Amino acid sequence: MASQRNIIIGTAGHVDHGKSELIKALTGVQTDRLKEEQQRGISIDLGFAAFDLPNGDHAGVIDVPGHEKFINNMLAGIGGIDLVLLVIDCNEGVMPQTHEHLQILNLLQIPQGIIVMTKVDLADEEWIDIVEEEVREEVAGTFLEKAPMCRVSSITKQGIPQLIDAVVDAVKDLPQRDSDGPMRLPIDRHFSVAGFGTVVTGTLLTGQVSVGDTVEVLPPGEKVRIRDVQVHGKKQLTAQCGQRVALNLAGLERDxxxxxxxxxxxxxxxxxxxxxxxxxxxxxxPRPIKFRDPVHFHLGTARVVGLVALLDRDELQPGESALVQIHLDKPMVAHRQDRFIIRSYSPVTTIGGGLVIDPGPEKHKRFRPEVMKAIEELESGESSFLLQKLTELQCARVKDLEQLSGMGRERITSHLEQLAQEGKVYLLSDQWLPASLVRAFEGQLVDLVTQGHDDKPLLPGTLHATLKSRLPKRLSPKAFDALLTRTPLQRVGEWVQSEGFQPNPTDTQRQDLERIEEAYRAAGVQAKGRRDMLDRLGFSEEQLEDYLGYLFFNGRLIKLTEDTFFHHSSYRLAVEKLVAYFADNQSLTLGEYRDLLGSARKPVQALLEHFDDLKYTMRKDDARQAWKLPSQEHLASL
Structure with a gap:
């Protein structure tokens, strides 16, 4: 059975053609949340609703406003959708915003679409046939040319089941989004909630985000922690790409x-x-674009003014395509392969769109063949393609790129080596990574370890496995260890710490540590679980964890399991008795070892499983046999 997917569905169409009512009929949710929206009967801002499809996929539905005055809000919501419902009132047919929304959707290359004829309960079938023919003429030559057309009434629910079936069919071949990519969420709404602080919403385009993650807000470029994650109003520990997400940001002011x-x-x-x-x-x-003509530039949820620098001509005629450099009046986040829309400066109407090739170029001089060649290579060259794929994958082996590109290994390796010489990629053990990502990972690891020292100063650092888990799963263990060597961090056993770091307990903490050690020393081989051992000492769970970690790291306690610790003197005694027993015997049962130590079943079981892990013993049926018992020299060092 195929895994459940997260699908984003958007609506488009002229004002008052029934988009909000259609979503309510599909999901039961009223997306007009603003008082003025409900009073006027039209959508002004974006609305959202959850929609579970019959095939198990989870959909988020975005209701965008159709009124021309609110086209900016429409553009903020339509990016990143997988399927669009182009909504047309069968009584009115194609209207101005129907045409403009269709142009925008076509320029953004939305993957799939369905044409929905609404309010069929208010028109006769012959008239609907005429309007449908008009709609087919309108969508000819666009991505909706062969799209299914559904006739529905949101009031009577006529055609709603058939529309749901059409949605399921339209999204069945959509590829699963990659949740291992870098997390990216353009904000389309932000507000404050009393007692919680700043909340932002948007469509998670790539990656995933979890409670406790540190993220970057651009602009202004601040790093904040995620306090809470919600998906369609329900709290989640993690949100996946393709979901509508609300994030509670800790310590960031809304303004x-x-x-x-x-x-x-x-x-x-x-x-x-x-x-x-x-x-x-x-x-x-309506007219050509001339050199440095101003336009309204829309990318994701952002809108700025851009000046179009034509690089190889003085005018761009309607219907033509060209390589350009667009100068923005305000900084914004753009990424290679992002799609954008431009609208004329005045009067404001949609006039074109395109694809980002380079989000951070130098300023170009016009009519320079070398400039045009460089941009064209970036647009279609093999090295640029490989670099883009590495950026999407985050890390990859040559065989992964071979499958994606169709190029031979020698050719791929040659490109990667050249990119490495240019400082654009790095080889970490068995995987290639973009240089920008390596630098980001290095900073992330240093930040995590530094934060760990601040949060838990008694611990020797952050666990190696914890750090590995915070980076993409596809980053191999060897590549991760190679990455660690590039940082100013040092590994001590299973811990990673800042160079030269030493836990330094306060006088009060030292007294607490001595009490705990003495409790374990006194308990000997009869030491119970840590909660039973320490309840009477009055420590909190957090203190307990930190104190045990400190004593374990310094060798004063031996950790058998997460719950079971022995004082090092008791542990040495247990190992000595194990070695002495096997000097005269071939096998050892749990009961025999329990009687030998004079302990209880639970700590003895933890000891034997610990010895199995160290390969001192080997389990066979219900007994242990000697395997690689420690030498006398090793016993003396315990």
């Missing part, structure tokens, strides 16, 4: 945020004031 900000994995994305792009002007654009 530094705006629609267009991006929440992301720290160190991956950067703000830019110019981009290189492939720009296409619509066939019905």
């Amino acid at each position: 530094v945020l705006q629609r267009g900000c991006v929440i992301s994995t720290p160190g991956i994305f950067e703000q830019t004031s110019r981009i290189d792009a492939r720009l296409t002007l619509l066939d019905d654009a």
Whole structure:
């Protein structure tokens, strides 16, 4: 059975054509949340609803406003969707915003779409047939040319089951989103909640985000922690890409945020004031674009003013495509392969769109063949392609890139080695990574260890396994260890710490540590679970964890399991008795060893399983046999 997927469905269409009512009929949710929306009967801002499909997929439905005055809000919500419902009132047919929304969807290359004829209960079938023919003419030559068309009434529910079936069919072949990519969430709403602080919402385009994660807010470029994660109003520990997400940001004031900000994995994305792009002007654009013409530039949820620098011509005619550099009046987050929309400066109407090729280029001089060649290579060159795939995958072996590119291994290796010489990629053991990501990971590891020292100063550092778990799963253990060697961190056993760090207990903490050690020394081989041992000492769970970690790291306690510790003198006695027993016997049962030590079953079982892990013993049926028992020299060092 296929795994459940997260699908984003968006609506589009002219004002008052029934988008909000359609979503309510599908999901039972009223997406007009603002008082003025409910009073006027039209959507002003974005609305959202959850929708579980019959095939098990989870959908988030975005209701975008259709009124021309609120087209900016529509653009903020339509990016990143998998399927669009183009909603048309069968009584009115194609209207101005129907046409403009269709152009926007086509420029953004939305993967799938369904045409929904609404309010069929208010029109006769012959009239609906005429309107349907008009709609087919309108969508000819667009991605909706062969899209299914559903006739529905949100009031009577006529056609709603058939529409749901069409949605399931339309999304069945959509690929699973990659949750291992860098996390990226463009903000489309932000507000404050009493007692909780700043909350942002948006569509999680890539990666995943969990409670406790440190993320970067661009702009302004601040790092904050995620206090709470919600998906469609329900608390979750982790949100996956393809979901509508609300994040509670700790320690960030709402007034530094705006629609267009991006929440992301720290160190991956950067703000830019110019981009290189492939720009296409619509066939019905009212006039050509001239050099440095101002336009309204929309990318993700952001809207800025851009000046279009034509690099190889003086005018871009309607219907034409060209490589351009767009200079932005405010910094924003853009990434290679992002799609954008441009609208004329005045009067404001959609005139074109395109694809980001380079989100951080140098300022170019015009009519320079070498400039055009470099941008074209970045757009379609093999090295640029490999670099882009590495950025998407985050880390990859040559065989992974071979499968993706169709190029031979020698050719791929040659490109990667050249990129390495240019400082754009690194080889970490058995995997290649983009240089920017390696630097981000290095900073992330240092931040995590530093934060660990601040949060738990008694511990020797952060567990190696914990650090590994905070980076992408596909990063191999060997590559992770190679990454650690690039940082100023040092590994001590299973811990990773800042160079030269030493836990330094206070006088009070030292007294507490001595009490705990004495309790374990006195208990000997009869030491019970840590909670039973220490309840009477009055420590909190957090203190308990830190104290045991300190004593374990310094060798004063031996950790058998998460719950069972022995004082090092008791542990040495247990090992000595084990070695002495096997000098005269071939096998040892749990009961025999319990009687030999004079202990209880639970700690003895923990000891024997610990000895199995060390390969001192080997379990066979219900007994142990000697395997690699410690030498007398080793016993003396315990």
